[in-house]
Amino acid sequence: MNSSQTLPLSAEQSAPDSRIERLVRIMLPVVVLAMGVAAWEIVVRVNDIPPYVLPGPGAVFRTLLNDWPVLWRSLLTTLQTTLEGFVAATVGGIVLALLFNQSKWLEYSLFPYAVILQVTPVIAIAPLLLIYLPQQSAVIVCAWIVGFFPVLSNTTLGLNSVDRNLAGLFQLYGASRLQTLRYLKLPSALPFILGGLRIAGGLSLIGAVVAEIAAGSAGAGSGLAYRIAESGYRLNIPRMFAALLLLSAAGIVIYGLLALTSHLLLRRWHESALGKES
């Protein structure tokens, strides 16, 4: 199928090459990170910058360890909000796309409003939501608003991308609407849906953070974004950096988990999840 099968010689030569290339691809960003952190520390030390202006990476790391109980609770709060918003976005986006797929009238009636919800900046909606809803629900609604649109539009695209001959086959064998949906449309749309979820995961975190900052109230149930705002008022800059570091890590983990799920579900059949070798 590929040239390496017909030419075993070139395959043997290319194997170590690709291993080295993979190692380089992992090592290069790590080296850049190490150099950046080192430069940061040196700049802070040489210029003797006080920590309330710019803390060095060492100070940030110490704060992360010292304030861990507070930050950990905040992280859990933010993650819970993100998860709830993400689940709502996933369910809402997929259900709405299925309804649109079954009824053109419903799609024509509601789709413009889905777009309006998407293009209106969530940071502008958040204060309004906080007036009308309890804080915890308002935060989740914010996470939902930013997350559901990519799920909706990707699922719609997937449901409309069904192979025409396969659709004819289902018609020939007298498949019901439900059977066509379950055995043909949903599996066809799965790669698209998973692509939408990958975007929605990161966006739900953004929605949660935006709403927390807008809410800005204190208390045990306050998330990481609130910690950042609070630390800013108190000029506790190292803690701001530490909280930011945690948010960033949370975003990476969410993306990684969703990418892994997508890979595991699609690896046997979809082009996007197949290696270049096959």
Add this chain to the structure above:
Amino acid sequence: MADSIAVSEASARAAGLAVSLRGVTKVYDNGVTALGPLDLDVRKGEFVSLLGPSGCGKSTALRLIAGLNAPTSGTVGVSQTRRQAPGGRAIGFVFQEPTLMPWTRVRENVRLPLKLAHAPAAEANARVSEALAQVGLAEFADAYPRELSGGMKMRVSLARALVTDPDILLMDEPFAALDEITRFRLNNDLLSLWRDLRKTVIFVTHSVFESVYLSQRVIVMTSRPGRIGAEFHIDAAEPRGEDFRTSADYAGYCRKVSNALAPLRQGLPGS
């Protein structure tokens, strides 16, 4: 219209016909007349090829017989006999492309028509295995479609059409995209399946050689709108095999059929 179909069904059964088209036309929404009027009778157990250039309406005729499209006028009669097995259907259809679901294994692809008809699982399993054995793919039941070659995918498609034990097998240029070696092998396998199972086969192709090799009757179609231009009965000693493919009789039939196609080709723009 429903009444006239029922009437022609009865008359088709009486005459031992599997398929009977009477004055069938198909006009598409854009005003193009794709077909007809077309009259066609196919006897039970017969192997008939519809041969013609691209765009002559032969695939349209096949889709009308399958019930995938409705005729603009005329009647389409299809005999409906012995439907005792659950999930059994009168018609099996093989598309030009393998048309397999890439997300599921070969076994599940073949099982699809039975699953849609809510056939009991135990019986469905047995019939899926039987259909896969018929096309020689028993050991590839758990493979995914992308792991198979083009010829093997087409065999899966054929197994899926056979799994409902249809009386009539409609094939729409099924081997057109395959290389000649694979195509010859599938031709032979299809012939032996036809001999064993005694199905009615309506085979659409644009290959003179393929149509003569396979069919008892070759129907040459004219284009725009599609009508029957000529008809040839291919009388050859059964079972046909590689001997027939290299015989003088075969070459003679091919010449005759090609000559019948030739005036049609001259009539086409750009040729």
